[in-house]
Amino acid sequence: MDGAFILAHVPDYLSGAWVTLRFGLYGVACSLALGLLCCLVRSFRVPVLRQIAGGYIELARNTPLLVQLFFLYAGLPRVGIKFSAEACAVIGLTFLGGAYMAEAFRSGLESVDKSQTEAGACIGLTRAQNIRYVVFPQALATAVPALFANVIFLIKETSVFSVLAMMDLMNVADTLRTSGGHTVEVLFMLAAAYLMILLPVSLLATLAERRLRYAGFGDRHSV
Amino acid sequence: MGEAILRVRDIHKSFDGTGVLRGVSMEIREGEVVVIVGPSGCGKSTLLRCINGLETIDRGEIFLRGEKISGRRKDLHLVRQRIGMVFQSYDLFPHMKVMDNLLLGPTKALGRPRAEVEKEALEMLERVGLREKACALPRTLSGGQKQRVALVRAMLMRPEILLLDEITAALDPEMVSEVLNVVIDLARGGMTMAIVTHEMRFAEAVADRVLFLEEGVVLEEGTPEEFFHAPKTERARHFLQSFTYASKRDKVEIQPKNNAGD
Numbered sequence: 001m002d003g004a005f006i007l008a009h010v011p012d013y014l015s016g017a018w019v020t021l022r023f024g025l026y027g028v029a030c031s032l033a034l035g036l037l038c039c040l041v042r043s044f045r046v047p048v049l050r051q052i053a054g055g056y057i058e059l060a061r062n063t064p065l066l067v068q069l070f071f072l073y074a075g076l077p078r079v080g081i082k083f084s085a086e087a088c089a090v091i092g093l094t095f096l097g098g099a100y101m102a103e104a105f106r107s108g109l110e111s112v113d114k115s116q117t118e119a120g121a122c123i124g125l126t127r128a129q130n131i132r133y134v135v136f137p138q139a140l141a142t143a144v145p146a147l148f149a150n151v152i153f154l155i156k157e158t159s160v161f162s163v164l165a166m167m168d169l170m171n172v173a174d175t176l177r178t179s180g181g182h183t184v185e186v187l188f189m190l191a192a193a194y195l196m197i198l199l200p201v202s203l204l205a206t207l208a209e210r211r212l213r214y215a216g217f218g219d220r221h222s223v
Numbered sequence: 224m225g226e227a228i229l230r231v232r233d234i235h236k237s238f239d240g241t242g243v244l245r246g247v248s249m250e251i252r253e254g255e256v257v258v259i260v261g262p263s264g265c266g267k268s269t270l271l272r273c274i275n276g277l278e279t280i281d282r283g284e285i286f287l288r289g290e291k292i293s294g295r296r297k298d299l300h301l302v303r304q305r306i307g308m309v310f311q312s313y314d315l316f317p318h319m320k321v322m323d324n325l326l327l328g329p330t331k332a333l334g335r336p337r338a339e340v341e342k343e344a345l346e347m348l349e350r351v352g353l354r355e356k357a358c359a360l361p362r363t364l365s366g367g368q369k370q371r372v373a374l375v376r377a378m379l380m381r382p383e384i385l386l387l388d389e390i391t392a393a394l395d396p397e398m399v400s401e402v403l404n405v406v407i408d409l410a411r412g413g414m415t416m417a418i419v420t421h422e423m424r425f426a427e428a429v430a431d432r433v434l435f436l437e438e439g440v441v442l443e444e445g446t447p448e449e450f451f452h453a454p455k456t457e458r459a460r461h462f463l464q465s466f467t468y469a470s471k472r473d474k475v476e477i478q479p480k481n482n483a484g485d
Binding site: 032115116117120121122123124125126127129133134137138189 | 253275277299300303305306307308310312314315316317318327328331332376377380454466
């Protein structure tokens with residue numbers, strides 16, 4: 001292993017990591033918003049929108065991100081809609097992630113017993129208040145592990161951004177590797193960089209899960 | 224006793240073609256405690272659930288202080304703010320401390336100031352012997368404690384009528400009385416209530432009037448003295464008998480009653 005090579009290219013990886021992290025987080029944030037929206041549209045049974053959300057979720061989950069990005073970056077300009085590479089990256093990741101987040105939220109909502117909604121209704125809460133104060137906090141607690149799994153999944157999926165010519169970690173490594181040897185060092189640093197980004201996220205997920213397990217609950221299943 | 228708070232007129236309700244309520248009418252006056260008894264599946268719980276709109280009725284009408292509350296309506300939550308209900312399974316919100324469970328309805332649904340409700344909540348917790356549990360999470364409470372909190376939660380909405388649906392059915396026997404004593408306390412305070420219960424001695428103690436429901440109709444109605452000591456119908460007699468046991472030391476033969484030659 002060539003230590004000098006590694007040290008010399010740390011700045012390249014840092015800038016790649018920054019691109020990966022930044023656009024990954026933009027995508028994650030938008031995915032959470034879109035997923036929540038889809039989930040609410042479905043659980044409130046909003047006509048038309050509900051069917052659209054259902055169709056979108058199936059489409060997004062059953063096509064690869066790579067194909068979705070090609071469609072955005074190379075397909076849409078043919079019909080006169082053109083986005084920058086960065087916009088394509090965020091839109092693509094959101095398109096994929098929104099569907100997964102919607103399913104995670106849905107599993108959370110479905111885990112909340114119907115009697116909780118009835119109890120909320122019986123103290124005169126409106127449907128929206130009932131969702132906000134009674135159902136959603138419990139649903140979120142159940143959904144947290146799935147939501148974190150999605151975050152990690154989406155950040156890893158950013159490695160596809162290199163097809164948009166964005167200088168993310170994957171593209172930085174690929175460029176270094178093809179421009180002259182040091183394959184082992186290049187790949188070693190690539191794996192290490194992803195680990196350094198994702199390990200803290202995994203750790204956070206574990207902590208959040210543990211906190212939620214201890215923070216109440218256990219009442220729901222007792223009758 | 225005052226004017227009729229609740230009037231139920233000829234309501235019908237079926238689930239998947241099975242008639243659960245088949246023409247039930249009743250009236251509850253201000254300050255009155257009506258206990259509804261009957262065998263399981265007779266429609267008692269469904270009756271309570273129809274009153275506050277947890278189930279829609281197929282036919283009939285329900286009035287709260289003369290105002291029709293049954294049928295499709297967008298402001299059902301406003302009706303429910305006036306009707307308290309407590310269930311068998313307590314249904315406290317597990318992610319909230321006791322105090323937050325109590326404050327949610329009055330502050331969010333009624334928009335009352337938090338400090339004022341908190342003071343009232345503490346007083347009521349004190350009354351049911353749970354003041355020191357204000358900051359506890361529901362899962363740390365016993366069943367009897369949870370149910371007392373659920374009663375306080377319903378009462379803090381200052382309902383015009385309180386519906387209690389078998390509130391001690393899930394409790395261990397030694398916890399039943401701590402909950403029912405709270406209910407008796409409320410009844411003494413003049414709270415109007417409709418109570419579904421299987422605790423016959425409690426029913427007798429708390430009721431102003433008893434309704435006996437069977438197969439979705441009111442079969443008998445009367446004062447607790449009449450109903451428990453001189454039931455008019457054979458069905459009611461039979462139902463009440465199911466709560467008593469013959470002693471093994473009695474010489475009366477129970478088994479071969481229908482046999483010839485006995």
